[in-house]
Amino acid sequence: MAKQQHAxxxxxxxxxxxxxxxxxxxxxxxxxxxxxxxxxAMGAIMFVSSSEARNAFGWDVLFGQVWNPVxxxxxxxxxxxWPSVRGTLLSSLVAIVIAxxxxxxxxxxxxxxxxxxxxxxxxxxxxxxxxxPSVIYGVWGVFVFVPFFNEVFSKPVSETVGxxxxxxxxxxxxxxxxxVTGIVMAIMILPTIASLTxxxxxxxxxxxxxxxxxxxxxxxxxxxxxxxxxxxxxxIGAVMLGLGRALGETMAATLLIGNSQRIxxxxxxxxxxxxxxxxxxxxxxxxxxxESALITVAFALFGITLALNLGxxxxxxxxxxxxxxxxx
Amino acid sequence: MNTTNNYRWRKFVDQIMRGSTIVATGCAVIPxxxxxxxxxxxxxxxxxxxxxxxxxxxPNMAKAATDGTTPAFDPNDPFAGIxxxxxxxxxxxxxxxxxxxVYAGGPVGGVLHGIIGTLIITGMGxxxxxxxxxxxxxxxxxxxxxxxSTIVRFCCDVLSGSPSIVAGVVIYVLVVIRNKEFSxxxxxxxxxxxxxxxxxxxTEEMLKLVPESMREAARGLGAPTWYSTxxxxxxxxxxGIVTGVMxxxxxxxxxxxxxxxxxxxxxxxxxxxxxPMASLPLLAYRYTxxxxxxxxxxxxxxxxxxxxxxxxxxILVRVATRSxxxxxx
Amino acid sequence: xxxxxxxxxxxxxxxxxxxxxxxMQIAANEITAIIGPSGCxxxxxxxxxxxxxxxxxxxxxxxxxxxxxxxxYGANIDAALIRRRVxxxxxxxxxxxxxxIYENVAAGLRLQGLTKKADLDQAVxxxxxxxxxxxxxxxxxxxxxxxxxGGQQQRLAIARALAVKxxxxxxxxxxxxxxxxxxxxxxxxxxxxKKALTIVIVTHSMQQAARxxxxxxxxxxxxxxxxxxxxxxxxxxxxxxxxNPSDPRTESYIxxxxx
Numbered sequence: 032m033a034k035q036q037h038a039x040x041x042x043x044x045x046x047x048x049x050x051x052x053x054x055x056x057x058x059x060x061x062x063x064x065x066x067x068x069x070x071x072a073m074g075a076i077m078f079v080s081s082s083e084a085r086n087a088f089g090w091d092v093l094f095g096q097v098w099n100p101v102x103x104x105x106x107x108x109x110x111x112x113w114p115s116v117r118g119t120l121l122s123s124l125v126a127i128v129i130a131x132x133x134x135x136x137x138x139x140x141x142x143x144x145x146x147x148x149x150x151x152x153x154x155x156x157x158x159x160x161x162x163x164p165s166v167i168y169g170v171w172g173v174f175v176f177v178p179f180f181n182e183v184f185s186k187p188v189s190e191t192v193g194x195x196x197x198x199x200x201x202x203x204x205x206x207x208x209x210x211v212t213g214i215v216m217a218i219m220i221l222p223t224i225a226s227l228t229x230x231x232x233x234x235x236x237x238x239x240x241x242x243x244x245x246x247x248x249x250x251x252x253x254x255x256x257x258x259x260x261x262x263x264x265x266x267i268g269a270v271m272l273g274l275g276r277a278l279g280e281t282m283a284a285t286l287l288i289g290n291s292q293r294i295x296x297x298x299x300x301x302x303x304x305x306x307x308x309x310x311x312x313x314x315x316x317x318x319x320x321x322e323s324a325l326i327t328v329a330f331a332l333f334g335i336t337l338a339l340n341l342g343x344x345x346x347x348x349x350x351x352x353x354x355x356x357x358x359x
Numbered sequence: 360m361n362t363t364n365n366y367r368w369r370k371f372v373d374q375i376m377r378g379s380t381i382v383a384t385g386c387a388v389i390p391x392x393x394x395x396x397x398x399x400x401x402x403x404x405x406x407x408x409x410x411x412x413x414x415x416x417x418p419n420m421a422k423a424a425t426d427g428t429t430p431a432f433d434p435n436d437p438f439a440g441i442x443x444x445x446x447x448x449x450x451x452x453x454x455x456x457x458x459x460x461v462y463a464g465g466p467v468g469g470v471l472h473g474i475i476g477t478l479i480i481t482g483m484g485x486x487x488x489x490x491x492x493x494x495x496x497x498x499x500x501x502x503x504x505x506x507x508s509t510i511v512r513f514c515c516d517v518l519s520g521s522p523s524i525v526a527g528v529v530i531y532v533l534v535v536i537r538n539k540e541f542s543x544x545x546x547x548x549x550x551x552x553x554x555x556x557x558x559x560x561x562t563e564e565m566l567k568l569v570p571e572s573m574r575e576a577a578r579g580l581g582a583p584t585w586y587s588t589x590x591x592x593x594x595x596x597x598x599g600i601v602t603g604v605m606x607x608x609x610x611x612x613x614x615x616x617x618x619x620x621x622x623x624x625x626x627x628x629x630x631x632x633x634x635p636m637a638s639l640p641l642l643a644y645r646y647t648x649x650x651x652x653x654x655x656x657x658x659x660x661x662x663x664x665x666x667x668x669x670x671x672x673x674i675l676v677r678v679a680t681r682s683x684x685x686x687x688x
Numbered sequence: 689x690x691x692x693x694x695x696x697x698x699x700x701x702x703x704x705x706x707x708x709x710x711x712m713q714i715a716a717n718e719i720t721a722i723i724g725p726s727g728c729x730x731x732x733x734x735x736x737x738x739x740x741x742x743x744x745x746x747x748x749x750x751x752x753x754x755x756x757x758x759x760x761y762g763a764n765i766d767a768a769l770i771r772r773r774v775x776x777x778x779x780x781x782x783x784x785x786x787x788x789i790y791e792n793v794a795a796g797l798r799l800q801g802l803t804k805k806a807d808l809d810q811a812v813x814x815x816x817x818x819x820x821x822x823x824x825x826x827x828x829x830x831x832x833x834x835x836x837x838g839g840q841q842q843r844l845a846i847a848r849a850l851a852v853k854x855x856x857x858x859x860x861x862x863x864x865x866x867x868x869x870x871x872x873x874x875x876x877x878x879x880x881x882k883k884a885l886t887i888v889i890v891t892h893s894m895q896q897a898a899r900x901x902x903x904x905x906x907x908x909x910x911x912x913x914x915x916x917x918x919x920x921x922x923x924x925x926x927x928x929x930x931x932n933p934s935d936p937r938t939e940s941y942i943x944x945x946x947x
Contacts, residue, residue: 055585059502062494063511066555070514073521073529073552080532136383144380147745153384155677160391162673163666164613166640170647170662171394174401174655218390225387242782242845244743246796246852247772249373256795260786272520279522281616282640286647306524310619313531314541329528333521340520344513365801366769 077330083323084110092327098292100312100321108317110324114292116331118209118302122284123277125213125298130220130277131270135259137221138228138266143254154226161222169286172215173207177287180214181206185299193297200297207289210298215287216277224273231265231347232258268346275339279332281306305332395666402663405656470661472628472637477665479630480543480622480638481611484550488607492555493600496562501588503567519556526552527617534621541623543636549617554607561603565596602676609672613665615640639665690756690773690855690886691716692737697751699732699741706732707918709751712905714856719878719887721897721926724907725941729918730890731860733907737888738774738858739767755856772796775849779861781841783833790829792844796852811851819847820877839870846877857881859889863896875900894942897926904929906938 084092088110095111102108141154181203189201235258243257259266281304289301290311305328316322495515499508530549535541569592577587593600618624623635624645639661646658692714699706707729714720722730735741736749739760752759760770784792793812794802802808812829816822821843825836833844842862849857859878863871878887878900891897897904905923909916922935933939 051583051585055583055588059494059498060507062491063498063508065491066495066511066518066559067514069552069555070517073525076529076532077525133383133386136380137387140380140384144377153388156391157384157387159670159673160387162609162669163391163394164615164640164669166613166615166643167394167398167662167666170643170658171397173647174659175393175397218387221387238778238780238782239784241740241743241778242784242848243795244740244768245738245771245776245778246799246848247768248796248799249369249768251373251376252369252799255376256799257784260784263786275520279524281522281524282644286644306522306616309524309528310616313528313620314623326528326532329525333525336521337517340516344516366766369768369799370766 073333074330077326077333081323081327081330083320084327085323087320088324092324093331096294098308100317108320110321112305112308112324112328114294115303115305115308115328117294118288119278119284119304119306119332121298121302122209122212122216122288122304123274125210126216126220126277127270127274129214129217130224130273133217134221134224134269134273135228135266137225138232138269139254139259141225141229142232143258144250154229157222157225159222160218161226165219165280165282166286168215168219168283172211172283172287176215177206177211180211185210189297189299193299197296198298201299203299205289205301206299207287208297208299208301209288212284212287212304213298215283216280219280219283220273220276223276224269227269227272227347228266231262231269234265235261264346264349268343271339271343271346275336275343278339279306279336280304281310285310305329395670398659398662398666401656402659402666405660405663470637470639470642470657470664472625473639473642473661474664475628475630476543476622476625476637476641477612477639479632480546480618480636481550481608483543483547483632484554484611485604485608487547487551488554488558489604491551492558492607493562495555495559496566496600497588497593499559499563500566501584501592515556515559518552519560522616523553523614524616524620526550527620530617531620538633540633541621541635542633543622543629544632546618546622546636546638549621550611550614553614553617554611557607557610558600558603561606562596562600565599565603566592568599569595598679602679605672605676609669612668613640615644619644689716692856692886692888693754694737695752695754697733697736697749697753699729699736699749700747701744702746704915705917707907708910708920710920712920712923714886714888715903716886717882717884718902719882719889719900720903720905721901722888722890722905722907723892723894723897723941724918724921725909726892727916727918728907728909730907732918734858734860734888734890735776737856738771738776740771740776742767772800772852773854774856774858775852775854776858776860777842777845777849777862779864781838781845781865783836783841783844785832785834787833788830789825789833789836789844792833793847793851795848800852815847815851818850818881819843820873820880821847837870839866839873842866842870842874843877846874850881854885856886856888859887861890861892864892871896894930898930901926906933906935906941908937908941 088095091111093111093116094113095109096113097109097111098114099106100108100110137157141150141157145153185203185206185208186201188199189203193200239257239261240253243253248256284304285307288304288307290303290307291301292303293300295302309325309329309332313322313325316325495511499512499515502508526549529552530545534545534548538545573591573595574587577591578584582591618638618641622638622641624641625635625637627637629636643658643661643665646654646661649655649658694710694712694714696709696711697707698709710733722734724730732741737753737760741747741749749761752761754760755770755773759765760774784795787795790812791798793815794808797808797811802811813822813826816825821840824840825831825844833841836844842865846857846862863874866874875896878889881887882902889897889901902925903923904926906921906929907918908921910919911917922929922933922938924934928934929938930942933942
């Protein structure tokens, strides 16, 4: 009987379920399903817990201008997180504007121009930036970077140019605000974008480079006009992932953004971000409506980063498939 | 040689742009050196034997220890109601300089409670994450052609890409509110959510690297799939899986946001899993926000310990990966 | 109408010399074929003629290659400029995947700063006509370059090379990825092109060399010293090489005893 099973398994190529295979199969599927279940549970829990605030305010939870959890004799508590949402968007914008070109340059250097002996150690250093916990970025930011940047940039610029350009206006007090948060976040997301860009550029077939060189292009022209365009979907995907990381960043933002609900035009002014709002207030929430509003904000963060990640993965998958399957 | 008109311009652009990529790489390396450098130097000054063996005592608790009262624990103001003037002048009631040294910036006590707490909370989180992560990785690798595996992989990506605070929010709602208490277990559960994708992805990739010939040989000998997986495939991939575990630990140890919402923090050494516990990143965060220089020094110290932990883990993983790649060549 | 004079050309990969020093004359307005067994360095030598060889990490070449009296390996000569005068077509038909047919051909021209639409249009049309592709694509110039067949893509690559009006055209086994009909098209095209250009073609097919070339250079592998190194064995008119070879190694290769 056993011999017959042997022969069968060789001849038809399909795996034959043996004794013990069924529990193994079931076990792995169950535990793997925990991952799926976790995601569904997270979405469901946040959806349900946010219902109180959503029913009371609708979209205003995210876009209303006043966030006031306290009952006063003149007003009921209102929960409009726009100052926080705006802070998140602006600081992430600053971060991406700084990080994306730099990371593209780093990816190009590591993939195309770097001497081979240097490429592994340099890649390691760049990836080490990603391993540093975000709270350490916050500590360094508060004690080292913000005072330095204040003296060197924020104060001088806001006192001179700031009179003419509203988003560079002063006064600069502690120096915490959108701009320093954006700069520190840029450093944090650099490695994500850079290593992904480097990987994607390395996948570009060499024939593309040679064809460009053969019509008389310089090294840079080859990179910029043949290699990067070929991989552009992947590069865009890398930037999207970096943006997602910046949007969700909590600790560096909480320590550096200044935590003020006032909306000011200036990038030097203190502000607040969605993530730091949740971190600061959730454990001290004064009412269930307050709590529900905060969870709505967290849910929105979850949804946006999910969408960005999905988009980025699709982009990168598209590049991969195009390179493997299509003609070069 | 007839050069075209724009040739000098093209050459110029070529050199400038290639140089700018070097500058860009510098823009990544310089902050790295700056951050590591500052943490190492400023953090090292906080180190002493006391740092590793003691627990920071806010002045009100030290005073209470001497006169036998029970201090009110207020994490936002450890100096509540104890009569130490905040302008650095000598305390009116003749209390000892040690209690006032927190103004001078010298370290007061240590972060032993944070070290213990980080080890417990992260370790427990890893314990929860390992079975799910490893088996999900096995599933993704050994059954990769099934349609369900795409869904699993997608959910893994969702978990790895979601902000860490979201994990904290979910566990806060699920566990903290329900039990009406902050606890180390809640923190571990939140960290588990963040560590699962790392373990899963590394396990899957390491298992995929095991050559198909091994699986075929095992199958040819008549071994059931589960047997060959556990006795042949996993041992072959084990070093890689271990590096994934180390990376997950390093990542979990550094996370702060989920812990703010689930563990709260503490000023005393505690091993009670169902109560608030201290943790290094939490200490670094709270001591940074503190206006007292002594506590700020402790913040640098906590950052130092955390940084060393993360750096050493990452370097070990790198060395292990490279030596394995070298051995395979 | 350019000739090339190759003097003591020796390509290296790092420390390893790939081909023994080559002395050769490439006559203007003729097709010179380079043949030999695999590993003899024929592609390496070809790539030295437009300084593509050095784009490989660690590769370099010594010696001189005179193009109309100018040494392309001279001290201050920029390789990018050389490649405009000495064009190259590769074994795999390569189209720039993000560009349409028009832009594929115009790629080299745009580099040189040609932007006026009228000038570009005219140059693209001329190049496509010279590559005998114009009639097939003139209505679909904005289609993706990668949508063409293999033979068409190779003619597109030739058009791209021709657009910058080179003096010499190098082809590295251009037909080995193509079917016989496409191959015949390309061979016919080359016969036309040699009236205006000097052509050097590497081919693994002796029949092809016999069909289209005026001069033939035969390379062989010399393993006598332990390491394999390529060597130019014989170069003369195609008729002589195939009917009356002077070197016994040529005869072995031609008659199929070797390689």
